[in-house]
Each structure stands twice: as structure tokens, then as C-alpha cells.
Amino acid sequence: MWKRKQQTVKEMGLSRDNVRILGLYIVLLFIGVFASIFSIYFRSLENIFNVIAQIVPLGFVALGQTIVLITAGVDLSVGGIVSISTAICAKLIYTKYTSVAIAFLLSLLFGTLFGYINGVMRTKLRIDSFIATLCTMLITQGVALAILPRPGGYISAELISFISLEKGILRLPIVYFAFTFLVIYVFLKYHPLGRYFYAVGGNSKAANASGLNVDAIIIKAHIMCSILAAIGGLFLVARIKSGDPNVGSPFVLDSIVAVLIGGTTFIGGKGSIVGTLAGVFILGIISNVLNMYGINPFYQYIIKGIIFVIAVSTYRYKGK
Amino acid sequence: MTVEIQANLNSSFYKKLLSGVLGTPLVLMLIVILIITGIFSPRSLHPKNIVAVIKMAPVMGTIAIGQTIVILSGNIDFSTGFVTTFILTLSSGLMNSRNEAALWASLVCLLVGALIGLFNGFLITFTGADSLVCTLATGSIVQGIYLIYTKGAPKGGIPSVIRYIGGSGKIAGVMPVPILFWLVLSLIFLYILNKTRFGRSIYYIGSNPIAAHYSGIKINKIIILAFVICGLTSSIAGLLLGGFLGVGTLQLNVLDFSFIPIISVIVGGTSFVGGIGGIGYTILGTFTMQYLLNLLTILHIQYWGKTILQGVIIGIIVGFNMYRMKK
Numbered sequence: 152m153w154k155r156k157q158q159t160v161k162e163m164g165l166s167r168d169n170v171r172i173l174g175l176y177i178v179l180l181f182i183g184v185f186a187s188i189f190s191i192y193f194r195s196l197e198n199i200f201n202v203i204a205q206i207v208p209l210g211f212v213a214l215g216q217t218i219v220l221i222t223a224g225v226d227l228s229v230g231g232i233v234s235i236s237t238a239i240c241a242k243l244i245y246t247k248y249t250s251v252a253i254a255f256l257l258s259l260l261f262g263t264l265f266g267y268i269n270g271v272m273r274t275k276l277r278i279d280s281f282i283a284t285l286c287t288m289l290i291t292q293g294v295a296l297a298i299l300p301r302p303g304g305y306i307s308a309e310l311i312s313f314i315s316l317e318k319g320i321l322r323l324p325i326v327y328f329a330f331t332f333l334v335i336y337v338f339l340k341y342h343p344l345g346r347y348f349y350a351v352g353g354n355s356k357a358a359n360a361s362g363l364n365v366d367a368i369i370i371k372a373h374i375m376c377s378i379l380a381a382i383g384g385l386f387l388v389a390r391i392k393s394g395d396p397n398v399g400s401p402f403v404l405d406s407i408v409a410v411l412i413g414g415t416t417f418i419g420g421k422g423s424i425v426g427t428l429a430g431v432f433i434l435g436i437i438s439n440v441l442n443m444y445g446i447n448p449f450y451q452y453i454i455k456g457i458i459f460v461i462a463v464s465t466y467r468y469k470g471k
Numbered sequence: 472m473t474v475e476i477q478a479n480l481n482s483s484f485y486k487k488l489l490s491g492v493l494g495t496p497l498v499l500m501l502i503v504i505l506i507i508t509g510i511f512s513p514r515s516l517h518p519k520n521i522v523a524v525i526k527m528a529p530v531m532g533t534i535a536i537g538q539t540i541v542i543l544s545g546n547i548d549f550s551t552g553f554v555t556t557f558i559l560t561l562s563s564g565l566m567n568s569r570n571e572a573a574l575w576a577s578l579v580c581l582l583v584g585a586l587i588g589l590f591n592g593f594l595i596t597f598t599g600a601d602s603l604v605c606t607l608a609t610g611s612i613v614q615g616i617y618l619i620y621t622k623g624a625p626k627g628g629i630p631s632v633i634r635y636i637g638g639s640g641k642i643a644g645v646m647p648v649p650i651l652f653w654l655v656l657s658l659i660f661l662y663i664l665n666k667t668r669f670g671r672s673i674y675y676i677g678s679n680p681i682a683a684h685y686s687g688i689k690i691n692k693i694i695i696l697a698f699v700i701c702g703l704t705s706s707i708a709g710l711l712l713g714g715f716l717g718v719g720t721l722q723l724n725v726l727d728f729s730f731i732p733i734i735s736v737i738v739g740g741t742s743f744v745g746g747i748g749g750i751g752y753t754i755l756g757t758f759t760m761q762y763l764l765n766l767l768t769i770l771h772i773q774y775w776g777k778t779i780l781q782g783v784i785i786g787i788i789v790g791f792n793m794y795r796m797k798k
Binding site: 225227272276277278279281282283285286287288289290292293294295296297300403404407408417447449450451452453454455456457459460463464 | 547594597598600601603604605607608609611612614615616618619623730743773774775776777778779780781782783785786789790793794797
């Protein structure tokens, strides 16, 4: 009996991971339905779009984090890179379009640079990615503070209209995010480099033996992650309309929690951004619901930690 | 015969220890830092000033004791800063400047610290996930707890007994009590690490967990115990910090109390790989780190410069260790 059941599950193309992701979306739906039943404000169309627009910065960072976790690494420097992006924008942008372009380019350049440093430390120096990115976490934090010592600055209306236009139902950040999501989904699924990420994460020795340049692939993964974090920072700065050198620090744990909820593991070689999206949504909706009910925001720290514990406990990694 | 061998062993041990201490680049580094300090500000080499600089050393050094044990076992504890801040506010609230409450409140604080360590240990050993991210999550939980407990504004005060131990006290008019307290605690843990079954197991697990497993060491138990000790020392540091400041506060940079002990440990020569290093090196590392931070202040380097430099120091030391190992 159970054999036949298993077979049908296989025929439907549902692996264990896909079942997990399906389960996540069901959980998400339940949270949404319950929140809608108990709160009039939550179920308004405006709030639902707000929730989606709010999660866009975290969404970008989590996409990058997923890529690095697939290659069996982790990036703790994303928070600092988000902070650098907001600091640069607040410092450089006045009203002219030219400086907007320069600020964007500089942010992306810093992202690329630190991604490259992360990748090189991990591959050439053979430093564990946790320690390597811990080190760049401090450096990026310092750079953000050097650019903008205290929160402040002013973001021009042009930037806001360029990346976070809100007109009626249209929310530009959501459009950008959906587009990026699709591109990365296709990239990870069909592009050779995307497949190599999985190969390197699953078994780097085997990947090396079959002729892949493992070091270059890992460096590329870290650069992609950091650039996505920098883009997340740009969307954040358009939302908070000001710069803050410390605004990125919660993104480190948040992005890792979102990715872990989505079924990507520290072991590497496994995972998908569809799961990550569910993780980001769950974090976003929980935070929105808590705000709706006027619950002390300090509880969010505890709830995030508990979600992490649950997400990480659903896997038993091999003992060290 | 046996006595002779024992004596030989002992003398070689002390010789090794002596050459080890003098031969480490650390002492050289400390001397260089002091010379540069002397060049830029000759007055700061006055003995009184030398003692004043290391006022924060007991707090950072006490956290570093537990951190050393955790790092020796091949893990890392990122939650120390959050535990220290939590205990600082908790002790201030519980004691409320009453000397008679100091004893039981301290015991409660130590228990809380040990429980957080126990939670860390269980989380890491049962899931097998990386300790850095697990303790980051624990740190988030602890941060939530102390923010809710204090409602953002810590109350109470630290009684004079704790202030004597952690701050103002002096023995024979010269030796500050907190520094003595820290050094005695370090010696106790030096003994535990080198002479007890638990201490040797930490080294075995750090250098080769698989071999340790097959030689019958209960790895999970030892690692949980290491994290409990780290939680305990972090909470002792919280009490010392309370004695030093005299009041519970949330104004301090929490991450400093996570990062500076970690850097002190690895500056001392304890490796992230596990199994290499010890408490003795951490004492030296803590001194070096405090004088380095002091030098940066003398050179008018801003907070951001210090932050970047901390990252660069970690990178250089770990990179150098890895390069040496590859050779």
C-alpha cells in the first residue's frame, strides 16, 4: 500500500524537499487567513501590498544568501553591505540624476569588492566561510560608519520615484523583485553556472575532479550574494528615505533564518529560492501581524530566535 | 628513577613554557605597542596609567576564559556580549543597590548565564548546525529578553559589595581587586584545562573529533559543558561590569563584548581550528588587545577605524594560521 503511495508521490514529481516547500506555503496561507479573520486592517488590499513591499529588501538579501548556502558557505557580511548602500546613498544623493547613478554604481562596486574578498578568503586562504565573513562583517560595518557616522542624510525624490514608485495598485519594488526572482530561478535551474553552484556545494572534491574550477565558482557565488545585498540596501534606502550605518545588522540573522526555513541547509548542494521566498514571507507577515496587534516590537527578537531554532531543528546534520 | 624522570619532565615542561611565552610574537607585539604608545604620548607610560588602561581587561578577560574553552573545542560563542549585557541589567534590577541582596542575586545571575550556555550547547549538539549562527540566534533571543525586562530603560543599581569586587577595590593600595579576581579565575581554569579529564577532552575534541569519539569521549556532553562554562564566565563578566560601571545600562555596544574577547583569544594564539592554544595565551592576548585599543584612542582613531582594524586583525591572524598549516 505505502509503496504505491510513494510511487504516486514520485510520479507527481514531489521530492521530500518539494513537499516541505508545499507545506511552508500552506503554513503561510494559514497565517494569512487567521490574520485576515482577526484583523480588518490586515485583510485590506493596501496592507497586503505593504507587506510585500516591506519584504523586498530582505528578499534580495535572502536570495543572495541562498546562493551562498547552496555552495556550502554562509555570508555574515550582508548586513554591513546593506548599511554601506544606505550610507552611500544618503551621503551622495541630492537632487541630480547623475549623482543617483554614481551612488548606485558605488554601492554595487562596494558589494562586488566585498563579495570578492569573501570569496578569495574562503577559497585561496582556506578560511572557513563563517570566520572569513565574520571578519568582513566587522570591516563592512566600519566602512559604513566611516561613510556616515550617524543616521541621517536625505534621499531625493528622483531616487524614490525611480525605484519605489507607488501608484494605485502598482508597487515598483515588487515588480523589480519579481523580475529578479524569476531571473535567478531560471539561472539556478538551467544556467551551467547555477548548476555548478549545486555541484560545488554537494561535493567540492568531486566537482574539482570532474574539471570544474571550484575556486572561481565559489568566488562568483559570493560576488552575486554581495551584489544582491547591495541592491537590497538600495531598496531599503528608498523605503526609509534616509541613511543609517547600523540599519543592516538585523539582516544577517533574518536572511539566514529565511533561507533555513525555506529548506536550504548549511551542508550545501541543496535548496531553492522558492523555499526562501516562503521564509521571507513568513518573517514579513509575522512582523506585520505583531505590529497590527500592537505587540511590543522587542518580542520580535525572541520570535526570530525561536523560528531559527525550529527551522534548524527540522534537520539533523551529521555529527561533527 | 621515576623521581628523576619526573624531574626531567618537569624541567622540560617549564623550559618549554618559558620559551613558549617569550618566543610568542605576542610579547614582541605588546612591547612594540607600548613603544609606539610611548612615542606618541610619553605620559601614558606612567605606572599609574598602565594600570588604568587595563581597567576593562577583567571584564573582557573573564569572557575570554569561557570563549577560549569553546574555541579550543572547535566552536565559537557569539552570544557572550548579549549575555553580559543581560546580566548587567538583571543584576542591577535584582540587587537594587542593596548589599544584602548581592549574594542571592549573583547566584541567580550565574544560574541564568549557565542556562543560556546550556541552551547553546543543546542547540549545537542536537542539530549539528554551525555554532556561530546558532549562538547568533540565541543572542537575538537574549537581546529580546533583556529589552523586554528593562523596557528599554534599566532600573536599580549595583550595591557597594559588587562595586568593590568589580571596580574600586584595591588590595594593599596597589593591586585592583577585579584584576586579581580575573587572574585567579584564569589560573583556576588553566588548572582545569591542563590537569583534569574534562580539560584534556576539550583539546582532544578540538584537534580530532573523530578520534576523540572512538577513544570513548562523550563529545556532546563535553561541548555542552564548554558552552555552560562560557555562559557562566559571561555572566561573571556581567557582574564585574556592573561593579565597574555602578549601574545597569543599555548604552554600551553589545557586539564589542562579543568581538573583543574573541579577538583577544585568537591574538593570544588559540586557533579557530580547535585544539591549539590555552588560557595562559588568552591572558596575554587580553592585555595586548587592551593596550592596542588604548593606542588607537591615543592616535585619535575613530570608532569606525577600530571596527575595521578588528576585522583586519582577525583576517590576518586566521589567514596566517591557515597558511602555516597548509605548509
